[in-house]
Amino acid sequence: MAGVKIMISYSKRGYSIFKSIMKRLYWCPRCNIPLLQDKCSRCVKNKSVTLKVKITPPGDIRPALGRDYFKILDLLKEFLGEKWNNVIPIRNIILLNKIQHIDLADEIIIDGQVIGSRYYDIHSNKWKFRPSYPIVYQMIRKRIGYYAIVEMNFLKRRYEIHKNRIIEYNFPDIKGEYVAVSNHKRNFYGLGILERGKRVKIIKIWRKRPFSWLEKNPTWRDVVEGNLEYLKNIEDEAVRFIKETKEKYNLPVVVSFSGGKDSLATYLLVKKALGKVDLIFNDTGLELPETVNYVKIFAKDEGIRLIYADAGDNFWRSLNVMGPPARDYRWCCKIAKLSPISNSIKKNFPKGALNFVGQRKFESLSRALSPRIWRNKWMSNIIAASPINDWRFLDVWLYIIWKKARINPLYFRGFDRLGCWLCPASQLGELDEIKLEYKELWTKWEKYLKEFAKNKGFGEEWIKYGLWRWIHLPEKIKIYLSRFNIDSSRYDGIRRFGDINIKEDNNKIEVKIIDSLIPFSKERYETFMQTIDKNYKDFIRYDSEKDVFFINNNEQSSLFIKNLIRMMNCVGCGLCIVWCPTNAITIEDNMAVIDVNECISCKNCVKICPIAEYIFSNLS
Ligand SMILES: [Zn+2]
Numbered sequence: 113m114a115g116v117k118i119m120i121s122y123s124k125r126g127y128s129i130f131k132s133i134m135k136r137l138y139w140c141p142r143c144n145i146p147l148l149q150d151k152c153s154r155c156v157k158n159k160s161v162t163l164k165v166k167i168t169p170p171g172d173i174r175p176a177l178g179r180d181y182f183k184i185l186d187l188l189k190e191f192l193g194e195k196w197n198n199v200i201p202i203r204n205i206i207l208l209n210k211i212q213h214i215d216l217a218d219e220i221i222i223d224g225q226v227i228g229s230r231y232y233d234i235h236s237n238k239w240k241f242r243p244s245y246p247i248v249y250q251m252i253r254k255r256i257g258y259y260a261i262v263e264m265n266f267l268k269r270r271y272e273i274h275k276n277r278i279i280e281y282n283f284p285d286i287k288g289e290y291v292a293v294s295n296h297k298r299n300f301y302g303l304g305i306l307e308r309g310k311r312v313k314i315i316k317i318w319r320k321r322p323f324s325w326l327e328k329n330p331t332w333r334d335v336v337e338g339n340l341e342y343l344k345n346i347e348d349e350a351v352r353f354i355k356e357t358k359e360k361y362n363l364p365v366v367v368s369f370s371g372g373k374d375s376l377a378t379y380l381l382v383k384k385a386l387g388k389v390d391l392i393f394n395d396t397g398l399e400l401p402e403t404v405n406y407v408k409i410f411a412k413d414e415g416i417r418l419i420y421a422d423a424g425d426n427f428w429r430s431l432n433v434m435g436p437p438a439r440d441y442r443w444c445c446k447i448a449k450l451s452p453i454s455n456s457i458k459k460n461f462p463k464g465a466l467n468f469v470g471q472r473k474f475e476s477l478s479r480a481l482s483p484r485i486w487r488n489k490w491m492s493n494i495i496a497a498s499p500i501n502d503w504r505f506l507d508v509w510l511y512i513i514w515k516k517a518r519i520n521p522l523y524f525r526g527f528d529r530l531g532c533w534l535c536p537a538s539q540l541g542e543l544d545e546i547k548l549e550y551k552e553l554w555t556k557w558e559k560y561l562k563e564f565a566k567n568k569g570f571g572e573e574w575i576k577y578g579l580w581r582w583i584h585l586p587e588k589i590k591i592y593l594s595r596f597n598i599d600s601s602r603y604d605g606i607r608r609f610g611d612i613n614i615k616e617d618n619n620k621i622e623v624k625i626i627d628s629l630i631p632f633s634k635e636r637y638e639t640f641m642q643t644i645d646k647n648y649k650d651f652i653r654y655d656s657e658k659d660v661f662f663i664n665n666n667e668q669s670s671l672f673i674k675n676l677i678r679m680m681n682c683v684g685c686g687l688c689i690v691w692c693p694t695n696a697i698t699i700e701d702n703m704a705v706i707d708v709n710e711c712i713s714c715k716n717c718v719k720i721c722p723i724a725e726y727i728f729s730n731l732s
Contacts, residue, residue: 126477127169129477129480129481130169130170130477130480131169131170132480133170133473133474133480133502134169134170134171135148135171135502135504136150136164136165136171137164137165137167137171137173137221138150138162138163138164138165139162139163139164139165139223139224140152140154140155140160140162140163140338141160141161141162141163141224141326142155142158142160142328143155143328143330143334143338144203144205144223144224144326144327144328144329144330145205145330145334145335145338145339146165146173146205146207146221146224146335146339146506147162147338147339147342148339148342148343148504148506148507148510149339149341149342150162151341151342152338153337153338153339153340153341153342154334154337154338155338163224165221165224165225165226166226167209167219167221167226168209168211168219170474170480171209171474171504172209172210172472172474172475172504172505173207173208173209173221173504173505173506174207174208174209174210174505174506174509174528175205175206175207175208175332175506175509176206176207176208176220177523177524177526177528178523178524178525178526179524179525179526180208180526180528181206181526183239183526184206184220184230185202187230187239187240187241188200188241190241191241191243191257191290192247192251192256192257193256193257195254195256196256198250198254198256199247199250199251199254199256199257200222200227200246200247200250200325201222201223201325201329202329203222203223203329204329204330204331204332205222205330205331205332205335206220206221206222207220207221207222207506208220208221209221209226211229213231213232214234214588214589214592215231215232215233215234215539215540215541216231216232216539216540216541216542217229217230217231217232218230218231223246223325223326224326225244225245225246225323226244226246227243227244227246227247228241228242228243228244228247229241229242229244230242232539232540232541232544234540234541234577234578234592235596237540237544239541241290242290242303243290243292243303244303245301245318245321245323246323246325247292248292248293248294248301248302248303248318249301249318249320249323251292252292252293252294252298252301255282257282257292258282258283258284258289258290258291258292258306259280259281259282259291259292259293259294260273260278260280260281260283260291260292260293260304260312261278261279261280261281261293261294261295261296262277262278262279262293262294262295262296262312263277263278263279263295263296264277264295264296264300265295265297266295266299266300267293267294267295267300267301267302267314267317268314268317269314269315269316269317270313270314270315271313271314272307272311272312272313272314273293273304273311273312273313273314274311275309275310275311278310278312279296281310283306283310284306286306287305287306287307287308288305288306289305289306290303290304290305290306291303291304291305291306291312292304293312293314298320299319299320300317300318300319300320301317301318301319301320302314302315302316302317302318303315303316303317332510332513333513335510336510336513336514339510340514343507343510343511343514346503346507346511347381347384347511350381350385350499350500351381351384351385351499352385353484353497353499354381354382354385354386354468354497354499355385355386357466357485357495357497358385358386358466361466361495363461363463363464363465363466363495364390364461364463364464364465364466365382365386365389365390365465365466365467365468366389366390366391366392366419366457366460366461366465366466366467366468367379367382367389367390367391367392367467367468367469368391368392368393368467368468368469368470369391369392369393369407369410369411369418370393370394370403370470370530370531371393371399371403371404371406371407371410371520371530372470372520372530372531373470373505373508373509373512373519373520373523374470374471374472374500374508375469375470376410376470376512376517376519376520377470377500377503377508377511377512378468378469378470378498378499378500379391380511380512380515380517381499381500382468382499388414388415388416389416390416390417390418390419390460391407391410391411391416391417391418391419392418392419392421392453392456392457392460392467393407393411393418393419393420393421394421394422394423394449394452394453394456395420395421395422395423395452396423396427396448396449396452396531396532397422397423397424397425397426397427397428397448398427398448398532398533398534398535399530399531399532399533400522400527400530400533400550400553402520402521402522403520403522403530406518406520406521406522409518410518413518419456419460420456421452421453421455421456422452423447423448423449423451423452426447426448426451426452426683426684426685427444427447427448429683429684429702430443430444430447430683430685430723431560433609433681433683433723434608434609434681434723434726434727435564435607435608435609436536436560436561436564436580436608437536438536438580438581438582438583438608439536439537439581439582440582440583440584441536441583441608441726441730442536443722443723443726444532444536446685446687446722447683447685447687447722447723448532450490450687450722451685451686451687451690451722452686454490454491454687454690455686455687455689455690457491457494458491458690461493461494463493464493464494464495465493465494465495466495466497467488467494467495467496467497468496468497468498468499469496469497469498470498470500470508471496471498471500471501472498472500472501472502472503472504472505472508473501473502474504474505482498482501484497484498484501485497485498490690491690505528525549526545527542527545529542533546533550533553534546534553534557536580536581536582537581538581540577540578543578558575561574561575561580562575564580564608568606570602570603573593573598573600574603577589577593577598577600579600579603583605583606583607583608583730584604584605585600585601585603585604590604607730608730609681609726609727609730614673614731620662620663620664621662621663621664621669621673622660622661622662622663623660623661623663623673623676642708652664652672661676670728671715671718671719673728674718674719674721674724674725674728675715675718675724677723677724677727677728678717678718678721678723678724681723681724681727682702682703682704682721682723683702683703683723684699684701684702684703684704685722685723686699686704687720687721687722688704688716688717688720688721689704691716691717691720692716692717693712693714693716694710694711694712695710696709696710696711696712697717704717
């Protein structure tokens with residue numbers, strides 16, 4: 113599907129939020145390096161003029177690294193053919209800027225110019241390239257790649273140019289491909305799509321402007337040098353912030369360390385401000401092996417304590433109960449992240465802590481709105497603070513290179529977003545990379561998805577297009593798939609857990625467990641009845657023959673249903689342990705067991721249980 117309109121705009125509100133945090137990117141034409149401010153530290157004496165680079169907000173510029181770098185070269189080769197190197201110079205520095213699209217998409221920046229964009233086509237599972245002016249201009253000048261010179265006084269968007277007006281051309285065999293276009297006067301340039309009958313439809317135009325590539329081919333070290341003044345300034349500011357925050361709260365300090373670049377920069381800054389401190393790492397059970405190794409080696413090299421929170425196989429056990437997680441059904445975060453981290457912090461910092469984290473505004477809309485210091489939503493005695501709140505990807509990256517710090521090797525394999533490898537928030541382009549590079553991991557996941565799909569009677573497109581990533585499918589996905597005659601509405605809003613049937617009738621409620629995936633054993637029932645006896649016994653009755661609970665409806669009944677869900681489906685994630693004021697809960701055989709004598713009926717454990725919460729809120 114070349115030629116598909118690739119920009120899908122943000123909501124107006126999203127756009128204005130991102131625009132408000134946007135920072136300009138500059139370029140030094142003399143050194144041919146990106147600049148994070150309007151000044152080149154290498155050219156102080158030469159007073160060279162810097163250029164502004166026009167990029168799409170929010171502009172979280174990042175470097176193309178390792179495999180990703182070579183993938184871009186391959187894409188350009190594929191688009192321009194053998195002589196690609198006559199159109200575009202080979203550079204060490206290629207920058208990427210994420211833009212909105214149905215899946216992954218980036219602007220590609222070389223020599224201070226957006227030369228085009230790439231986007232991941234989820235139908236063909238391939239990257240596609242769409243050229244901008246610099247490439248189109250060179251293609252026409254040098255007659256390289258697919259082009260058309262047309263007999264027209266000017267070009268206009270949405271024009272469909274008839275083949276009679278095309279003076280000179282080189283066309284592919286198939287329609288739908290991008291074609292560089294210029295008129296015979298050579299004062300207009302455009303990007304067209306080849307249509308049926310050798311017609312070309314213009315989708316973008318530019319008036320002629322002079323353009324040439326820059327001369328030098330610098331390295332990342334040169335980029336650091338050119339940005340040295342800027343890097344020193346942001347470091348000073350962050351160090352000052354860390355010292356002031358420590359003074360204000362005076363709590364033991366711990367740095368959240370995910371193995372990614374942001375937490376690495378955060379650690380380096382905290383170390384500079386306060387000396388060596390503890391790291392806390394949460395192993396979700398879904399980390400790539402390189403990350404786990406890297407974190408352990410890093411802590412050892414630094415000679416610091418690594419607090420290792422471990423979700424064990426929480427995620428995989430919960431799958432049986434919950435079904436695959438989705439963007440609008442993210443039980444996984446609570447079970448594989450929140451629970452182990454909270455337990456670990458409660459154990460190690462019972463009196464509270466100051467937790468520095470590498471959270472950045474550019475990462476998401478919600479983070480764009482987050483303050484720099486906040487109280488942990490779940491544990492009020494934990495203060496979280498992000499020293500690099502408004503740093504860009506490139507700020508972080510250059511800072512790390514400047515400090516010559518040890519970096520997670522996954523970045524050089526082209527992974528720029530680490531974390532759980534099957535995260536439903538991933539784009540298909542990222543998941544396909546996992547599929548290629550970590551066959552064993554992916555096979556395990558795919559096998560699970562296939563079985564789940566089979567049970568639900570889902571078609572293969574549910575997996576191919578990654579539809580498991582949503583319970584309620586976004587409109588843009590439905591529209592996109594309808595182009596291939598796929599009716600995705602049949603996957604929309606389908607529950608993923610074993611069903612519960614709730615009949616409400618006057619003031620009586622009947623709850624029947626239809627297909628709880630964990631057997632509703634006598635033991636579970638007894639444990640349940642014991643622990644809630646003093647809270648609910650007056651208004652519920654269990655008919656073991658029909659396997660139905662009869663409840664007198666009152667203000668407690670929804671809490672009771674949550675409690676029931678919890679008891680039926682508890683996977684022993686242990687989140688409730690953190691919030692039990694009397695420490696009455698222990699985990700036995702992957703199930704939370706409450707000591708009735710210690711229980712004070714506060715029902716915190718029911719209110720915060722992620723299993724109960726997600727299942728209850730997804731009941732009809
Ligand atoms: Zn310079």
